[in-house]
Amino acid sequence: NAGVTQTPKFRILKIGQSMTLQCTQDMNHNYMYWYRQDPGMGLKLIYYSVGAGITDKGEVPNGYNVSRSTTEDFPLRLELAAPSQTSVYFCASSYSIGVKREGNIGTQYFGPGTRLLVL
Amino acid sequence: QKEVEQNSGPLSVPEGAIASLNCTYSDRGSQSFFWYRQYSGKSPELIMFIYSNGDKEDGRFTAQLNKASQYVSLLIRDSQPSDSATYLCAPVVFGNQFYFGTGTSLTVIP
Numbered sequence: 132n133a134g135v136t137q138t139p140k141f142r143i144l145k146i147g148q149s150m151t152l153q154c155t156q157d158m159n160h161n162y163m164y165w166y167r168q169d170p171g172m173g174l175k176l177i178y179y180s181v182g183a184g185i186t187d188k189g190e191v192p193n194g195y196n197v198s199r200s201t202t203e204d205f206p207l208r209l210e211l212a213a214p215s216q217t218s219v220y221f222c223a224s225s226y227s228i229g230v231k232r233e234g235n236i237g238t239q240y241f242g243p244g245t246r247l248l249v250l
Numbered sequence: 251q252k253e254v255e256q257n258s259g260p261l262s263v264p265e266g267a268i269a270s271l272n273c274t275y276s277d278r279g280s281q282s283f284f285w286y287r288q289y290s291g292k293s294p295e296l297i298m299f300i301y302s303n304g305d306k307e308d309g310r311f312t313a314q315l316n317k318a319s320q321y322v323s324l325l326i327r328d329s330q331p332s333d334s335a336t337y338l339c340a341p342v343v344f345g346n347q348f349y350f351g352t353g354t355s356l357t358v359i360p
Contacts, residue, residue, distance in 0.1 A: 164348075171258075173338060173352035174294070189348060221293055228342060237284065237342060241293035 133157050137222050137242035144212040144249045152207040152245050154222030162225045163205040164239065165189075165197065167218040174221065180205055212249045220245045253277075256339055256351035264359050269326040271354045273339030276320070280341035283322045285313060288336045288353065297337070298324065329358045 138153045156163065161182050166174040176189030180199040194216060196208040205224075209216060223239040253276040263269045273283070282301035286294035300306045300313040300322065312325040322341075326333055339351040 166350075171352075173254075174350040176348045179348065237282070237299070238296045239284075239286075239294075239340075241295070244293050 135222055135224055135240050135242035137220075137245050139245060140243070141246045142248070144209075144247065146212060146214065146249060148212050149208070149210050150212070150247075152209070152220055152222075152247075154205045154207065154242060155203050156205075156222075156224040156240070157203065158224060158226075158240065159202060160224035160226050160240075161202070162227060163199065164223045164225075165195070165205070165207045166221045166223065167191065167216075168221060168244075169218050177207065177220075209247075214249050216247065217249045218247060220247060254339055254341060254349050254351035256337075256354045258352055259355040260357055261354055262357045262359055263329050265329060265331060267329050267358075269329045269333065269356055269358070271324040271326070271337050271339075271356065273322045273324075273351055274320055275322070275339075275341050277341070277343045278317075278320065279343045280317075280320070282342045283313070283315060284340040284342070285311075285324045286338040286340060286350070288338060290335070294338055326356075329356075331358045331360050334358050 135156045164179045165177040175191045178197040180186045186197050221244050222242040225239045228237050255274045284299045285297045287297045288294040298313045300315045306313045310327045314323045334357050336353040336355045338353045
């Protein structure tokens with residue numbers, strides 16, 4: 132299993148440009164997430180999905196859009212890039228949420244991240 | 251606003267010592283807790299999870315949970331330089347696991 136893969140690894144954007152960050156998982160996980168992590172800070176949830184065709188906003192969704200047409204893919208779209216979107220973006224997936232009687236089903240598996248610089 | 255507070259550190263301990271990492275949370279709906287480790291420039295990876303009050307041990311790691319005090323901690327015994335990383339606390343609140351603490355940076359000095 133490749134786990135969670137993200138492309139590109141690094142990108143420089145000019146203000147106002149758009150781009151799509153790609154995320155693919157091969158673990159047949161229902162849940163997928165996009166986070167951003169600013170230097171020295173924790174992870175902030177941008178969007179999440181509980182299954183194909185279902186997405187919802189997280190804590191910091193402004194300036195981003197997502198879609199989930201398949202179980203495997205969860206691309207993140209940046210429209211009109213701004214310097215405030217300079218960050219490291221992590222995609223993650225999990226089978227479900229939290230801990231149930233049958234065990235831990237909530238572990239999130241993270242991709243390697245995409246470093247984005249908006250100038 | 252659900253808040254997860256961690257001491258940002260940096261926390262420095264000598265090799266072989268016990269490192270103690272703390273996390274407090276504001277939402278009493280928090281049901282279980284995950285601890286992730288993040289090496290510099292890398293993505294987070296799961297260390298442990300805990301959902302019952304008390305202690306849970308896994309090798310050199312012990313998670314402690316006190317729901318009444320809204321407090322969870324991670325102890326690392328016999329700390330090694332390879333434990334130097336940032337440790338993130340993540341509670342599960344009403345079935346949602348979306349919030350991470352800002353993390354505590356740990357440095358183990360050889």
